[in-house]
Amino acid sequence: MRRCVITVGDLGEFGVVARISGRLPQGPTILLGPGDDAAMVSAPDGRVVVSTDLLIEGRHFRRDWSSGYDVGRKAAAQNLADIAAMGAVPTSIVVGLGMPPTLPVSWLDELTDGFRDECALVGASVAGGDITRCDLVVIGVTALGDLQGRDPVTRSGAGPGDVVAVSGRLGYAAAGWALHEAGVSGEAFQEALEGHRRPRPPYTSGPEAAALGATAMLDVSDGLLQDLGHIAKASGVGLVLDPAAFAVGEPLLAAAKELGADPLDWVLSGGEDHSLAATFPTKDGLPAHWRVVGDVVEGEGVQVSGRVYKSGGWDHFR
Protein backbone atom coordinates (compact mmCIF):
# COMPACT_ATOMS: atom_id res chain seq x y z
CA MET A 1 0.00 0.00 0.00
CA ARG A 2 1.26 3.41 -0.91
CA ARG A 3 1.75 5.83 1.96
CA CYS A 4 0.53 9.36 1.45
CA VAL A 5 2.78 11.09 4.00
CA ILE A 6 6.51 11.39 3.40
CA THR A 7 8.32 11.20 6.70
CA VAL A 8 11.68 12.23 8.06
CA GLY A 9 12.58 8.54 8.18
CA ASP A 10 11.92 8.25 4.45
CA LEU A 11 14.42 11.01 3.69
CA GLY A 12 17.17 9.78 6.02
CA GLU A 13 19.74 11.94 7.78
CA PHE A 14 21.51 13.41 4.77
CA GLY A 15 18.25 13.92 2.94
CA VAL A 16 16.84 15.84 5.88
CA VAL A 17 19.95 18.00 6.19
CA ALA A 18 19.88 18.80 2.48
CA ARG A 19 16.18 19.59 2.61
CA ILE A 20 16.53 21.94 5.60
CA SER A 21 19.60 23.68 4.17
CA GLY A 22 17.88 24.15 0.82
CA ARG A 23 15.10 26.20 2.45
CA LEU A 24 17.43 28.54 4.34
CA PRO A 25 18.84 31.63 2.66
CA GLN A 26 22.04 33.00 4.19
CA GLY A 27 22.11 36.72 4.92
CA PRO A 28 25.19 38.95 5.04
CA THR A 29 26.00 38.17 8.70
CA ILE A 30 26.65 34.52 7.80
CA LEU A 31 30.24 34.22 6.61
CA LEU A 32 30.08 30.42 6.41
CA GLY A 33 26.75 28.61 6.55
CA PRO A 34 25.63 25.02 7.14
CA GLY A 35 27.72 22.10 5.88
CA ASP A 36 30.98 22.26 7.82
CA ASP A 37 31.98 21.38 11.39
CA ALA A 38 30.94 24.86 12.47
CA ALA A 39 29.44 27.99 10.96
CA MET A 40 31.10 31.40 10.96
CA VAL A 41 29.13 34.52 11.83
CA SER A 42 30.21 38.14 11.80
CA ALA A 43 30.81 39.72 15.20
CA PRO A 44 31.95 43.22 14.26
CA ASP A 45 31.66 44.49 17.83
CA GLY A 46 34.40 42.10 19.02
CA ARG A 47 31.96 40.77 21.62
CA VAL A 48 29.13 38.36 20.90
CA VAL A 49 25.88 38.04 22.82
CA VAL A 50 24.62 34.46 23.10
CA SER A 51 21.47 32.85 24.49
CA THR A 52 20.11 29.31 24.32
CA ASP A 53 16.75 27.66 24.97
CA LEU A 54 15.44 24.15 24.82
CA LEU A 55 11.84 23.48 23.73
CA ILE A 56 10.24 20.10 24.39
CA GLU A 57 7.14 18.82 22.65
CA GLY A 58 4.22 18.54 25.06
CA ARG A 59 5.79 21.00 27.44
CA HIS A 60 6.52 24.09 25.35
CA PHE A 61 4.31 23.34 22.38
CA ARG A 62 1.71 20.86 21.22
CA ARG A 63 1.61 19.67 17.66
CA ASP A 64 -2.18 19.56 17.77
CA TRP A 65 -2.39 23.25 18.76
CA SER A 66 0.54 24.68 16.82
CA SER A 67 1.68 24.10 13.25
CA GLY A 68 5.32 23.44 12.48
CA TYR A 69 5.46 26.98 11.18
CA ASP A 70 4.13 28.37 14.47
CA VAL A 71 6.65 26.34 16.47
CA GLY A 72 9.54 27.53 14.30
CA ARG A 73 8.47 31.15 14.62
CA LYS A 74 8.05 30.83 18.38
CA ALA A 75 11.28 28.91 19.02
CA ALA A 76 13.27 31.50 17.09
CA ALA A 77 11.35 34.41 18.62
CA GLN A 78 12.02 33.52 22.22
CA ASN A 79 15.76 33.42 21.61
CA LEU A 80 15.94 36.44 19.34
CA ALA A 81 14.02 38.36 22.02
CA ASP A 82 16.71 37.44 24.56
CA ILE A 83 19.30 39.01 22.29
CA ALA A 84 17.21 42.14 21.80
CA ALA A 85 16.73 42.35 25.58
CA MET A 86 20.48 42.91 25.96
CA GLY A 87 20.24 45.84 23.54
CA ALA A 88 21.88 43.79 20.80
CA VAL A 89 20.92 43.08 17.19
CA PRO A 90 20.50 39.35 16.43
CA THR A 91 22.81 38.02 13.73
CA SER A 92 22.04 34.31 13.60
CA ILE A 93 20.61 31.23 15.22
CA VAL A 94 21.81 27.64 15.25
CA VAL A 95 19.31 24.86 15.85
CA GLY A 96 19.63 21.39 17.35
CA LEU A 97 16.64 19.31 16.33
CA GLY A 98 15.56 15.95 17.71
CA MET A 99 12.65 14.27 15.97
CA PRO A 100 11.01 10.88 15.45
CA PRO A 101 11.37 9.19 12.05
CA THR A 102 7.57 9.30 11.75
CA LEU A 103 7.54 13.10 11.67
CA PRO A 104 6.00 14.26 8.36
CA VAL A 105 8.47 16.12 6.17
CA SER A 106 5.79 18.76 5.63
CA TRP A 107 5.94 19.57 9.36
CA LEU A 108 9.73 19.87 9.18
CA ASP A 109 9.45 22.14 6.15
CA GLU A 110 7.02 24.39 8.03
CA LEU A 111 9.31 24.44 11.07
CA THR A 112 12.25 25.44 8.89
CA ASP A 113 10.24 28.16 7.20
CA GLY A 114 9.19 29.42 10.63
CA PHE A 115 12.80 29.75 11.72
CA ARG A 116 13.65 31.45 8.44
CA ASP A 117 10.82 33.98 8.57
CA GLU A 118 11.24 34.93 12.21
CA CYS A 119 14.98 35.43 11.68
CA ALA A 120 14.26 37.52 8.58
CA LEU A 121 12.32 40.01 10.73
CA VAL A 122 15.61 41.05 12.34
CA GLY A 123 18.01 40.46 9.45
CA ALA A 124 19.36 37.23 10.98
CA SER A 125 19.76 33.79 9.38
CA VAL A 126 19.97 30.16 10.45
CA ALA A 127 23.74 29.57 10.39
CA GLY A 128 23.76 25.85 11.09
CA GLY A 129 22.41 23.02 13.17
CA ASP A 130 22.34 19.39 14.13
CA ILE A 131 19.66 16.75 13.72
CA THR A 132 19.17 13.56 15.66
CA ARG A 133 16.53 10.97 16.32
CA CYS A 134 14.32 11.38 19.38
CA ASP A 135 10.90 10.03 20.34
CA LEU A 136 9.71 13.58 20.95
CA VAL A 137 10.33 16.71 18.93
CA VAL A 138 13.06 18.56 20.84
CA ILE A 139 14.35 21.92 19.64
CA GLY A 140 17.47 23.61 20.96
CA VAL A 141 17.89 27.13 19.65
CA THR A 142 20.95 29.29 20.27
CA ALA A 143 20.91 32.90 19.12
CA LEU A 144 23.87 35.23 18.61
CA GLY A 145 23.83 39.00 18.47
CA ASP A 146 25.97 42.06 18.01
CA LEU A 147 26.05 45.04 20.39
CA GLN A 148 27.16 47.55 17.75
CA GLY A 149 29.58 49.10 20.21
CA ARG A 150 27.03 49.67 22.98
CA ASP A 151 27.27 48.27 26.47
CA PRO A 152 24.84 45.42 27.13
CA VAL A 153 21.74 46.32 29.13
CA THR A 154 21.67 43.88 32.05
CA ARG A 155 19.14 43.33 34.82
CA SER A 156 21.19 45.02 37.51
CA GLY A 157 21.33 48.69 36.54
CA ALA A 158 17.94 50.03 37.70
CA GLY A 159 18.09 52.81 40.31
CA PRO A 160 15.51 54.67 42.42
CA GLY A 161 13.94 57.45 40.39
CA ASP A 162 13.98 55.46 37.16
CA VAL A 163 10.72 54.71 35.38
CA VAL A 164 9.52 51.24 34.34
CA ALA A 165 8.30 50.87 30.76
CA VAL A 166 7.18 48.04 28.50
CA SER A 167 7.21 47.65 24.74
CA GLY A 168 5.07 45.05 22.99
CA ARG A 169 2.02 43.01 23.89
CA LEU A 170 1.39 41.46 27.30
CA GLY A 171 -1.10 38.78 28.23
CA TYR A 172 -1.84 37.54 24.71
CA ALA A 173 0.09 34.28 25.02
CA ALA A 174 -1.62 33.47 28.34
CA ALA A 175 -5.06 34.34 27.00
CA GLY A 176 -4.39 32.25 23.92
CA TRP A 177 -3.31 29.30 26.04
CA ALA A 178 -6.48 29.59 28.16
CA LEU A 179 -8.65 29.74 25.04
CA HIS A 180 -6.90 26.72 23.52
CA GLU A 181 -7.26 24.81 26.75
CA ALA A 182 -10.97 25.63 26.98
CA GLY A 183 -11.45 24.62 23.36
CA VAL A 184 -12.72 28.06 22.41
CA SER A 185 -12.32 29.18 18.82
CA GLY A 186 -13.90 31.72 16.47
CA GLU A 187 -13.05 34.93 14.69
CA ALA A 188 -13.24 37.13 17.81
CA PHE A 189 -10.56 35.06 19.50
CA GLN A 190 -8.09 34.64 16.64
CA GLU A 191 -5.64 37.28 17.75
CA ALA A 192 -5.43 35.93 21.29
CA LEU A 193 -5.25 32.31 20.07
CA GLU A 194 -2.42 33.30 17.78
CA GLY A 195 -0.81 35.11 20.70
CA HIS A 196 -0.02 31.72 22.23
CA ARG A 197 1.16 30.13 19.02
CA ARG A 198 3.22 33.00 17.75
CA PRO A 199 4.61 35.78 19.96
CA ARG A 200 5.56 39.13 18.44
CA PRO A 201 8.61 40.44 20.28
CA PRO A 202 9.28 44.13 19.62
CA TYR A 203 12.83 43.40 18.46
CA THR A 204 13.89 46.89 17.45
CA SER A 205 12.84 48.23 20.84
CA GLY A 206 15.84 46.48 22.40
CA PRO A 207 18.70 48.29 20.67
CA GLU A 208 16.52 51.41 20.76
CA ALA A 209 16.20 51.18 24.54
CA ALA A 210 19.95 50.77 24.88
CA ALA A 211 20.50 53.88 22.78
CA LEU A 212 17.90 55.74 24.90
CA GLY A 213 19.91 54.95 28.03
CA ALA A 214 17.90 52.06 29.50
CA THR A 215 19.40 51.12 32.87
CA ALA A 216 17.99 47.56 32.97
CA MET A 217 16.05 45.39 30.55
CA LEU A 218 14.73 41.87 29.99
CA ASP A 219 12.19 40.09 27.87
CA VAL A 220 8.96 38.97 29.49
CA SER A 221 9.12 35.19 29.25
CA ASP A 222 7.70 34.01 32.61
CA GLY A 223 5.26 36.84 33.31
CA LEU A 224 5.82 40.56 33.90
CA LEU A 225 5.73 40.46 37.71
CA GLN A 226 8.08 37.49 37.99
CA ASP A 227 10.47 38.88 35.40
CA LEU A 228 10.48 42.39 36.85
CA GLY A 229 11.23 40.67 40.15
CA HIS A 230 14.58 39.64 38.60
CA ILE A 231 15.37 43.29 37.85
CA ALA A 232 14.33 44.29 41.37
CA LYS A 233 16.54 41.64 42.91
CA ALA A 234 19.54 42.10 40.61
CA SER A 235 19.39 45.89 40.96
CA GLY A 236 18.58 45.94 44.69
CA VAL A 237 15.51 48.11 44.22
CA GLY A 238 11.73 47.97 44.42
CA LEU A 239 9.38 48.49 41.49
CA VAL A 240 5.93 50.06 41.89
CA LEU A 241 3.53 49.41 39.02
CA ASP A 242 0.36 51.33 38.23
CA PRO A 243 -2.24 48.79 37.05
CA ALA A 244 -4.21 51.55 35.35
CA ALA A 245 -1.24 52.29 33.10
CA PHE A 246 -1.52 49.02 31.20
CA ALA A 247 -3.34 48.82 27.93
CA VAL A 248 -5.68 45.85 27.96
CA GLY A 249 -6.47 45.19 24.33
CA GLU A 250 -9.86 44.28 22.91
CA PRO A 251 -8.82 40.66 22.17
CA LEU A 252 -7.94 40.17 25.85
CA LEU A 253 -11.23 41.71 27.00
CA ALA A 254 -13.17 39.41 24.68
CA ALA A 255 -11.26 36.33 25.83
CA ALA A 256 -11.65 37.29 29.49
CA LYS A 257 -15.38 37.78 29.06
CA GLU A 258 -15.73 34.40 27.34
CA LEU A 259 -13.74 32.59 30.05
CA GLY A 260 -14.83 34.62 33.08
CA ALA A 261 -11.23 35.65 33.72
CA ASP A 262 -9.53 38.88 34.80
CA PRO A 263 -7.52 40.11 31.81
CA LEU A 264 -5.15 42.07 34.06
CA ASP A 265 -3.97 38.75 35.52
CA TRP A 266 -2.88 37.72 32.03
CA VAL A 267 -1.13 41.06 31.51
CA LEU A 268 0.73 40.97 34.83
CA SER A 269 1.43 37.25 35.17
CA GLY A 270 1.17 35.69 31.71
CA GLY A 271 4.39 34.44 30.17
CA GLU A 272 5.70 33.81 26.65
CA ASP A 273 4.80 37.14 25.05
CA HIS A 274 8.51 38.00 24.84
CA SER A 275 7.80 41.69 25.00
CA LEU A 276 10.48 43.89 26.55
CA ALA A 277 10.44 45.53 29.96
CA ALA A 278 13.05 48.14 30.82
CA THR A 279 13.89 50.90 33.24
CA PHE A 280 14.92 54.35 32.05
CA PRO A 281 16.32 57.35 33.94
CA THR A 282 13.36 59.45 32.80
CA LYS A 283 10.13 59.11 30.88
CA ASP A 284 10.99 62.26 28.92
CA GLY A 285 11.78 61.46 25.33
CA LEU A 286 10.53 57.88 25.37
CA PRO A 287 8.72 56.93 22.16
CA ALA A 288 5.03 56.14 22.64
CA HIS A 289 5.55 52.39 22.11
CA TRP A 290 7.49 52.38 25.37
CA ARG A 291 4.50 52.56 27.71
CA VAL A 292 5.47 53.83 31.17
CA VAL A 293 3.86 51.55 33.76
CA GLY A 294 5.65 52.30 37.00
CA ASP A 295 8.54 53.67 39.02
CA VAL A 296 11.72 52.35 40.57
CA VAL A 297 11.95 53.00 44.32
CA GLU A 298 14.21 52.10 47.20
CA GLY A 299 13.23 48.76 48.67
CA GLU A 300 12.60 45.37 47.15
CA GLY A 301 10.08 43.33 45.16
CA VAL A 302 7.41 44.45 42.75
CA GLN A 303 4.37 46.30 44.12
CA VAL A 304 0.99 46.50 42.43
CA SER A 305 -1.89 48.28 44.19
CA GLY A 306 -0.17 47.89 47.54
CA ARG A 307 0.57 44.18 47.18
CA VAL A 308 4.19 43.05 46.99
CA TYR A 309 5.23 40.33 44.59
CA LYS A 310 8.56 38.67 45.32
CA SER A 311 10.34 35.87 43.53
CA GLY A 312 8.28 32.73 43.98
CA GLY A 313 4.94 34.45 44.11
CA TRP A 314 2.91 37.01 45.99
CA ASP A 315 4.66 37.49 49.28
CA HIS A 316 2.08 39.13 51.49
CA PHE A 317 -0.37 41.98 51.73
CA ARG A 318 0.89 45.28 53.00
Next chain:
Amino acid sequence: MRRCVITVGDLGEFGVVARISGRLPQGPTILLGPGDDAAMVSAPDGRVVVSTDLLIEGRHFRRDWSSGYDVGRKAAAQNLADIAAMGAVPTSIVVGLGMPPTLPVSWLDELTDGFRDECALVGASVAGGDITRCDLVVIGVTALGDLQGRDPVTRSGAGPGDVVAVSGRLGYAAAGWALHEAGVSGEAFQEALEGHRRPRPPYTSGPEAAALGATAMLDVSDGLLQDLGHIAKASGVGLVLDPAAFAVGEPLLAAAKELGADPLDWVLSGGEDHSLAATFPTKDGLPAHWRVVGDVVEGEGVQVSGRVYKSGGWDHFR
Protein backbone atom coordinates in the same frame (compact mmCIF):
# COMPACT_ATOMS: atom_id res chain seq x y z
CA MET B 1 10.19 8.21 55.47
CA ARG B 2 13.31 10.14 54.75
CA ARG B 3 14.65 9.99 51.22
CA CYS B 4 18.37 9.49 50.78
CA VAL B 5 18.68 10.97 47.29
CA ILE B 6 18.18 14.68 46.70
CA THR B 7 16.65 15.22 43.29
CA VAL B 8 16.38 18.06 40.81
CA GLY B 9 12.69 18.26 41.70
CA ASP B 10 13.61 18.87 45.35
CA LEU B 11 15.74 21.88 44.42
CA GLY B 12 13.28 23.44 42.00
CA GLU B 13 14.15 25.55 38.98
CA PHE B 14 15.86 28.44 40.71
CA GLY B 15 17.68 26.11 43.08
CA VAL B 16 19.02 24.12 40.17
CA VAL B 17 20.14 27.23 38.30
CA ALA B 18 21.92 28.55 41.39
CA ARG B 19 23.56 25.20 42.02
CA ILE B 20 24.85 24.88 38.45
CA SER B 21 26.06 28.48 38.31
CA GLY B 22 27.84 28.08 41.64
CA ARG B 23 30.00 25.29 40.22
CA LEU B 24 31.07 27.17 37.10
CA PRO B 25 34.04 29.54 37.20
CA GLN B 26 34.10 32.19 34.47
CA GLY B 27 37.32 32.59 32.53
CA PRO B 28 38.58 35.75 30.83
CA THR B 29 36.66 35.14 27.57
CA ILE B 30 33.35 35.48 29.44
CA LEU B 31 32.47 39.16 29.64
CA LEU B 32 29.04 38.50 31.15
CA GLY B 33 28.16 35.08 32.54
CA PRO B 34 24.96 33.28 33.52
CA GLY B 35 22.06 35.18 35.09
CA ASP B 36 20.85 37.57 32.42
CA ASP B 37 18.80 37.15 29.21
CA ALA B 38 22.01 36.36 27.36
CA ALA B 39 25.71 35.98 28.05
CA MET B 40 28.45 38.06 26.44
CA VAL B 41 31.61 36.42 25.14
CA SER B 42 34.71 38.01 23.66
CA ALA B 43 35.11 37.65 19.88
CA PRO B 44 38.33 39.56 19.24
CA ASP B 45 38.59 38.29 15.67
CA GLY B 46 35.36 40.05 14.67
CA ARG B 47 34.03 36.71 13.43
CA VAL B 48 32.71 33.96 15.66
CA VAL B 49 32.71 30.25 14.92
CA VAL B 50 29.65 28.40 16.23
CA SER B 51 28.58 24.78 16.37
CA THR B 52 25.68 23.02 18.09
CA ASP B 53 24.83 19.42 18.98
CA LEU B 54 21.92 17.71 20.66
CA LEU B 55 22.52 14.63 22.84
CA ILE B 56 19.62 12.40 23.81
CA GLU B 57 19.70 9.92 26.68
CA GLY B 58 19.54 6.33 25.40
CA ARG B 59 20.77 7.38 21.98
CA HIS B 60 24.02 9.25 22.63
CA PHE B 61 24.71 8.07 26.16
CA ARG B 62 23.38 5.66 28.74
CA ARG B 63 23.29 6.58 32.40
CA ASP B 64 24.15 3.00 33.35
CA TRP B 65 27.34 3.08 31.25
CA SER B 66 28.44 6.66 31.72
CA SER B 67 28.56 8.82 34.84
CA GLY B 68 27.22 12.37 34.76
CA TYR B 69 30.82 13.50 34.70
CA ASP B 70 31.56 11.36 31.61
CA VAL B 71 28.49 12.72 29.82
CA GLY B 72 29.46 16.32 30.60
CA ARG B 73 33.00 15.78 29.36
CA LYS B 74 31.79 14.06 26.19
CA ALA B 75 29.01 16.54 25.39
CA ALA B 76 31.43 19.44 25.72
CA ALA B 77 34.22 17.60 23.88
CA GLN B 78 32.24 16.87 20.76
CA ASN B 79 31.35 20.54 20.33
CA LEU B 80 34.74 21.94 21.29
CA ALA B 81 36.28 19.55 18.74
CA ASP B 82 34.04 21.04 16.03
CA ILE B 83 35.45 24.47 16.85
CA ALA B 84 39.04 23.17 16.80
CA ALA B 85 38.33 21.49 13.46
CA MET B 86 37.79 24.93 11.91
CA GLY B 87 41.21 25.97 13.18
CA ALA B 88 39.64 28.11 15.90
CA VAL B 89 40.20 28.32 19.64
CA PRO B 90 37.06 27.60 21.70
CA THR B 91 35.95 30.45 23.95
CA SER B 92 32.74 29.20 25.53
CA ILE B 93 29.80 26.84 25.49
CA VAL B 94 26.17 27.39 26.36
CA VAL B 95 24.05 24.44 27.45
CA GLY B 96 20.34 23.70 27.18
CA LEU B 97 19.44 20.95 29.61
CA GLY B 98 16.21 18.97 29.81
CA MET B 99 15.86 16.59 32.73
CA PRO B 100 13.29 14.71 34.78
CA PRO B 101 12.54 15.93 38.32
CA THR B 102 13.69 12.53 39.59
CA LEU B 103 17.26 13.12 38.40
CA PRO B 104 19.63 12.99 41.39
CA VAL B 105 21.32 16.31 42.07
CA SER B 106 24.60 14.42 42.40
CA TRP B 107 24.31 13.42 38.72
CA LEU B 108 23.66 17.04 37.74
CA ASP B 109 26.68 18.16 39.78
CA GLU B 110 28.88 15.63 37.98
CA LEU B 111 27.52 16.71 34.61
CA THR B 112 28.28 20.34 35.43
CA ASP B 113 31.79 19.47 36.59
CA GLY B 114 32.31 17.52 33.36
CA PHE B 115 31.37 20.56 31.27
CA ARG B 116 33.63 22.73 33.43
CA ASP B 117 36.67 20.45 33.24
CA GLU B 118 36.47 19.75 29.50
CA CYS B 119 36.10 23.48 28.81
CA ALA B 120 39.07 24.19 31.08
CA LEU B 121 41.30 22.05 28.83
CA VAL B 122 40.98 24.72 26.14
CA GLY B 123 40.60 27.83 28.28
CA ALA B 124 36.85 28.06 27.62
CA SER B 125 33.99 28.43 30.11
CA VAL B 126 30.28 27.71 30.34
CA ALA B 127 28.79 31.12 29.57
CA GLY B 128 25.14 30.32 30.20
CA GLY B 129 22.29 27.94 29.65
CA ASP B 130 18.68 26.99 30.03
CA ILE B 131 17.00 24.23 32.00
CA THR B 132 13.65 22.63 31.48
CA ARG B 133 11.73 19.56 32.47
CA CYS B 134 11.84 16.53 30.18
CA ASP B 135 11.20 12.81 30.71
CA LEU B 136 14.64 12.06 29.27
CA VAL B 137 17.94 13.80 29.87
CA VAL B 138 18.43 15.98 26.78
CA ILE B 139 21.54 18.11 26.38
CA GLY B 140 21.97 20.82 23.77
CA VAL B 141 25.49 22.20 23.64
CA THR B 142 26.55 25.15 21.52
CA ALA B 143 30.22 26.07 21.35
CA LEU B 144 31.77 29.35 20.22
CA GLY B 145 35.32 29.95 19.09
CA ASP B 146 37.74 32.59 17.89
CA LEU B 147 39.83 32.30 14.71
CA GLN B 148 42.61 34.63 15.94
CA GLY B 149 42.79 36.28 12.55
CA ARG B 150 43.21 33.08 10.55
CA ASP B 151 40.90 31.91 7.80
CA PRO B 152 38.67 28.98 8.81
CA VAL B 153 39.75 25.57 7.56
CA THR B 154 36.71 24.15 5.78
CA ARG B 155 36.10 20.77 4.14
CA SER B 156 36.42 22.04 0.59
CA GLY B 157 40.07 23.06 0.18
CA ALA B 158 41.84 19.74 -0.39
CA GLY B 159 43.66 19.41 -3.72
CA PRO B 160 45.48 16.60 -5.59
CA GLY B 161 49.01 16.24 -4.26
CA ASP B 162 48.04 17.08 -0.67
CA VAL B 163 48.63 14.53 2.06
CA VAL B 164 46.01 13.24 4.50
CA ALA B 165 46.95 13.25 8.17
CA VAL B 166 45.23 12.52 11.47
CA SER B 167 45.89 13.76 14.99
CA GLY B 168 44.51 11.95 18.02
CA ARG B 169 43.15 8.50 18.73
CA LEU B 170 40.96 6.53 16.33
CA GLY B 171 38.83 3.47 17.09
CA TYR B 172 38.83 3.80 20.87
CA ALA B 173 35.24 4.95 21.17
CA ALA B 174 34.02 2.14 18.90
CA ALA B 175 36.07 -0.47 20.74
CA GLY B 176 34.78 0.85 24.07
CA TRP B 177 31.20 0.68 22.84
CA ALA B 178 31.71 -2.92 21.69
CA LEU B 179 33.24 -3.87 25.04
CA HIS B 180 30.41 -2.19 26.97
CA GLU B 181 27.83 -3.92 24.81
CA ALA B 182 29.49 -7.32 25.31
CA GLY B 183 29.65 -6.71 29.06
CA VAL B 184 33.45 -7.03 29.07
CA SER B 185 35.36 -5.28 31.82
CA GLY B 186 38.76 -5.58 33.49
CA GLU B 187 42.00 -3.65 33.78
CA ALA B 188 43.24 -4.54 30.28
CA PHE B 189 40.17 -2.94 28.74
CA GLN B 190 39.93 0.23 30.80
CA GLU B 191 41.45 2.56 28.24
CA ALA B 192 39.18 1.36 25.46
CA LEU B 193 36.12 1.37 27.74
CA GLU B 194 36.92 4.91 28.73
CA GLY B 195 37.42 5.71 25.05
CA HIS B 196 33.64 5.41 24.60
CA ARG B 197 32.74 7.31 27.73
CA ARG B 198 35.22 10.14 27.35
CA PRO B 199 36.84 11.11 24.02
CA ARG B 200 40.12 13.03 24.02
CA PRO B 201 40.06 15.43 21.09
CA PRO B 202 43.50 16.86 20.24
CA TYR B 203 42.22 20.42 20.58
CA THR B 204 45.47 22.30 20.01
CA SER B 205 46.07 20.38 16.79
CA GLY B 206 43.23 22.37 15.19
CA PRO B 207 44.67 25.90 15.34
CA GLU B 208 48.10 24.32 14.79
CA ALA B 209 46.94 22.72 11.54
CA ALA B 210 45.51 26.03 10.37
CA ALA B 211 48.84 27.71 11.07
CA LEU B 212 50.63 24.87 9.22
CA GLY B 213 48.56 25.57 6.12
CA ALA B 214 45.98 22.77 6.32
CA THR B 215 43.80 22.87 3.20
CA ALA B 216 40.81 20.99 4.68
CA MET B 217 39.95 19.66 8.14
CA LEU B 218 37.17 18.08 10.18
CA ASP B 219 36.75 16.17 13.39
CA VAL B 220 36.10 12.43 13.17
CA SER B 221 32.62 12.06 14.62
CA ASP B 222 30.97 9.44 12.38
CA GLY B 223 34.03 7.37 11.44
CA LEU B 224 37.16 8.28 9.49
CA LEU B 225 36.04 6.90 6.12
CA GLN B 226 32.62 8.52 6.25
CA ASP B 227 34.02 11.83 7.47
CA LEU B 228 36.87 11.91 4.97
CA GLY B 229 34.19 11.23 2.38
CA HIS B 230 32.79 14.68 3.23
CA ILE B 231 36.19 16.25 2.46
CA ALA B 232 36.42 14.26 -0.79
CA LYS B 233 32.96 15.37 -1.87
CA ALA B 234 33.28 19.01 -0.77
CA SER B 235 36.74 19.33 -2.33
CA GLY B 236 35.96 17.36 -5.49
CA VAL B 237 38.89 14.99 -4.98
CA GLY B 238 39.67 11.39 -4.08
CA LEU B 239 41.54 10.28 -0.99
CA VAL B 240 43.76 7.20 -0.95
CA LEU B 241 44.54 5.82 2.50
CA ASP B 242 47.36 3.44 3.40
CA PRO B 243 45.98 1.01 6.01
CA ALA B 244 49.51 0.19 7.15
CA ALA B 245 50.06 3.82 8.13
CA PHE B 246 47.62 3.70 11.02
CA ALA B 247 48.82 3.06 14.53
CA VAL B 248 46.64 0.42 16.14
CA GLY B 249 47.21 0.83 19.86
CA GLU B 250 47.64 -2.00 22.36
CA PRO B 251 44.21 -1.37 23.96
CA LEU B 252 42.54 -1.86 20.58
CA LEU B 253 44.48 -5.04 19.90
CA ALA B 254 43.49 -6.44 23.30
CA ALA B 255 39.83 -5.54 22.79
CA ALA B 256 39.81 -6.98 19.26
CA LYS B 257 41.32 -10.23 20.49
CA GLU B 258 38.74 -10.49 23.27
CA LEU B 259 35.82 -9.85 20.93
CA GLY B 260 37.16 -11.55 17.79
CA ALA B 261 37.00 -8.26 15.92
CA ASP B 262 39.26 -6.53 13.36
CA PRO B 263 40.73 -3.48 15.10
CA LEU B 264 41.32 -1.71 11.77
CA ASP B 265 37.54 -1.64 11.28
CA TRP B 266 37.26 0.39 14.48
CA VAL B 267 40.06 2.70 13.34
CA LEU B 268 38.59 3.30 9.89
CA SER B 269 34.88 3.25 10.66
CA GLY B 270 34.44 3.93 14.37
CA GLY B 271 32.87 7.26 15.32
CA GLU B 272 32.92 9.54 18.36
CA ASP B 273 36.66 9.78 18.91
CA HIS B 274 36.58 13.42 17.82
CA SER B 275 40.15 13.30 16.62
CA LEU B 276 41.10 15.60 13.76
CA ALA B 277 41.68 14.66 10.12
CA ALA B 278 43.21 17.20 7.76
CA THR B 279 44.89 17.62 4.42
CA PHE B 280 48.17 19.51 4.05
CA PRO B 281 50.07 20.63 0.94
CA THR B 282 53.08 18.57 2.05
CA LYS B 283 54.13 16.17 4.77
CA ASP B 284 57.35 18.11 5.25
CA GLY B 285 57.39 19.94 8.54
CA LEU B 286 54.35 18.22 10.05
CA PRO B 287 54.82 17.47 13.75
CA ALA B 288 54.87 13.75 14.58
CA HIS B 289 51.43 13.83 16.20
CA TRP B 290 50.04 14.53 12.73
CA ARG B 291 50.31 11.01 11.36
CA VAL B 292 50.31 10.94 7.56
CA VAL B 293 47.89 8.22 6.44
CA GLY B 294 47.27 8.90 2.77
CA ASP B 295 47.24 11.13 -0.28
CA VAL B 296 44.80 13.36 -2.09
CA VAL B 297 44.30 12.41 -5.75
CA GLU B 298 42.11 13.40 -8.64
CA GLY B 299 38.86 11.48 -8.58
CA GLU B 300 36.25 10.90 -5.89
CA GLY B 301 35.55 8.89 -2.75
CA VAL B 302 37.95 7.40 -0.22
CA GLN B 303 40.05 4.41 -1.27
CA VAL B 304 41.56 1.85 1.07
CA SER B 305 43.45 -1.13 -0.36
CA GLY B 306 41.73 -0.73 -3.68
CA ARG B 307 38.19 -0.49 -2.29
CA VAL B 308 36.30 2.76 -2.72
CA TYR B 309 34.19 4.11 0.11
CA LYS B 310 31.58 6.69 -0.88
CA SER B 311 29.03 8.52 1.24
CA GLY B 312 26.53 5.97 2.46
CA GLY B 313 28.97 3.09 2.66
CA TRP B 314 31.29 0.96 0.59
CA ASP B 315 30.36 1.57 -2.99
CA HIS B 316 31.89 -1.32 -4.88
CA PHE B 317 35.09 -3.25 -5.50
CA ARG B 318 37.44 -2.03 -8.18
